[in-house]
Amino acid sequence: MPVPAIELENVTKAYDPAKPPAVREVSLAVAQGEVLALVGGSGSGKTTTLKMINRLIEPTSGTIRVLGEEVTAIDPVLLRRSIGYAFQGVGLFPHLSVGDNVAITPRLLGWNADRIRRRIDELLALVDLPPETYRDRLPAELSGGQRQRVGFARALAAEPGAILMDEPFGALDPITRDILQTEFRELQRKLSLSVVIVTHDMTEAVLLADRIAVMHEGELRQLGSPRELLTSPADDYVAQLIETPRRHSDFIESLMHPGVGGEGGAA
């Protein structure tokens, strides 16, 4: 069995020793080619957990491994260059063109100009932004959805071993979000990307993730496939969270088939 893309072992983060830790004793693993969603409300510790993987935040205790290598043994800067990152609110640099934004990490890695140019064009084509049209535009000249595509391209640019995504679809309108989610899933499958995605939206997690890790008050409450969460939630909190997409789905189902009604008896 190949090594997991990302592995957390008893990871704890305490900002203030006097307060309960932001993340407590979290252990989980993301297999290569797998999408894991970290789901929870604000203050659940999901974003802190994500940022500890590329050492934007240093853990207080515990071990984190990326492709089998302990992250504390790697220069944090080199570590970050080896992991793609898609930001909440996209995080494109407004003073750099689309092409330059995508090229940041390859340039930091010292790729030659020719390879970088080919990579930019390849990636922009991959995210459905024709390079000759978009390469030299500034982020301000793009729509929200287009910016998010550039954000993906940038995260993929340096052929990373894993990709971290922090609420990447949060700022988009529902239609654009739906399109991008679908495209992201296709892209992920095609490239067999290992992804950790943070979201507060359980519906999104169910749609995108192979497995879901539910966090609450710094603790990992349950880790399982969407089906496992739906069928056997570990506690009331998980049950409550997973209830939302189920209820939406049932409601829409009842609208589609008004005659059937009832508690999902159509199945």
Place this chain on the structure above:
Amino acid sequence: MSPRLQLLVEQLPNLLGGHLSLAVPAIFVGVLISVPLGILCVKSAAVRGPVMTLISLVQTVPSIALLAIMVAILGGTIGYRPAFIALLVYSILPIVRNTIVGLDGVDPAMKEAARAVGMRPVQQLLKVELPLAFPVILAGIRTATVWVVGIATLSTPVGAPSLGNYIFSGLQLRDWQRVLFGCVATMTLSLVLDQLIALIETSLQRRRMAMVWGATGALAGLLAVGLAPQLFRTTAVGFAGMAAGTNSSAATVAPADSQPALVGQTITIGAKGFTEQLILTELLAHRIRAAGGTPKTLGNMGSTIVFDALAKNTVDVYVDYTGTLWSTVLKEPEPIQRAAMRVAVAGRLYDEYGIVTLGSLGFENTYALVVKTEEANGRSLRTIADLTPLASRLRIGGDPEFFGRPEWERVRSLYGLTGIEQVGMDSTFMYQAVADGQVDLAAGFSTDGRIDAFHLSVLDDPEEAFPPYDAVLLVSPKAAENRPLIAALQPLMNRISVAAMRNANRSVDEDGLTPMAAADVLQQKLMLRSGGPSRLKAADGQSIRE
């Protein structure tokens, strides 16, 4: 173009060059210092507090005082260096402040993004934080530019030529066209520099690199234009200094009379900021030119600044007055008899500073309390003592410098004028102020042509409270060894009467002659020829040291 305007335009390259050579390098060096300092402040709270306190404090020092302080800090050095340093200091605050504000204002998400894509701290700063803070930093540079170009006009009184020369001399000569010309030139320069920087900003935003380089090139060109004369001047002074040195040693070897020429030498003439000094400067310049030398004038300097410059050989020659030297330089509280003072001043200036007093020019320019003639007649005011009973109801106008002088203290106590209200004003305005009744009397100068022009009368000083103010020609320790220079200046000794001087002053102040034209008239009146007969006359025991 009117001849007066033409005269102003002729001076423009020199004064604009002087202004550019101060302002543009000051801003440039200011940016080089301030941006890193601002970055340091943002990165270290321990640096930020003290640095911001210090630069904010310095900024509250009035600019003209800061320039004067720089002269003092540099041990009396005048000219480019104190002015440059003062301007540099002024440029720092807005740039540091805006660098801090700009960097503080960078979205934390952008900083985190820079870390997350794998930038090292220096890369984060250079590739993300500084570019994002750039518009704010540039706004600070523009503020600094406008400040520095404006304040550079105040370099004139510390002996650095600038567009301020128009303003200061215009004020002295009551030539408003000249003042306005200086203002408009300064404002234009300010706007041009500001707009060039703005152009860089907008073209960068629109990513028009050709425009960016064009504007940057124009600024660099101005920097070069500003620096070139400065570098050239530095070497020129160096050469002149060397030339003077070799020349004087040659002169001591060779017989004095066979070396009359000042060819190839630049002689620096200092002047304080009033009409008489401007005319005498031109007169001295005329003599130096006649001997083949190149005169360089540093006008509108403060009293003690020009003296210190002479002691340091920065200025070669200037005219001062015995009473001024007696009280402000030699710090003597009580005046003594006129001839005795001349001898004592000459002796002590040589002993204490190595400055040589070539001799008296022949007239005295003493302080004089002046009142309206009709007022003097109506109230039978003849002497200062007649003011005593009225003192508490009187207002006296005068130069702020005058009210700080020991002789004013003496006059007040000797005549019981303690209750009098003092109104400080530029000496240009005070005669008019008396004539208009804005003040009751003024502390004028006995040679001033405006005393007659405004129908004013001088009150007698029976107690001899005002010390004697013989105009004397002083030369610096180094220039004193320059025999051709001494020979060129000696014909001026004891040749200028009070009447001639007052006339010359009046022709400038009232008739609108330029100081140069007035000096020409004076020169013709004296009918001076090179190496005239007056060399013996000057050696009447008071001045020449052999």
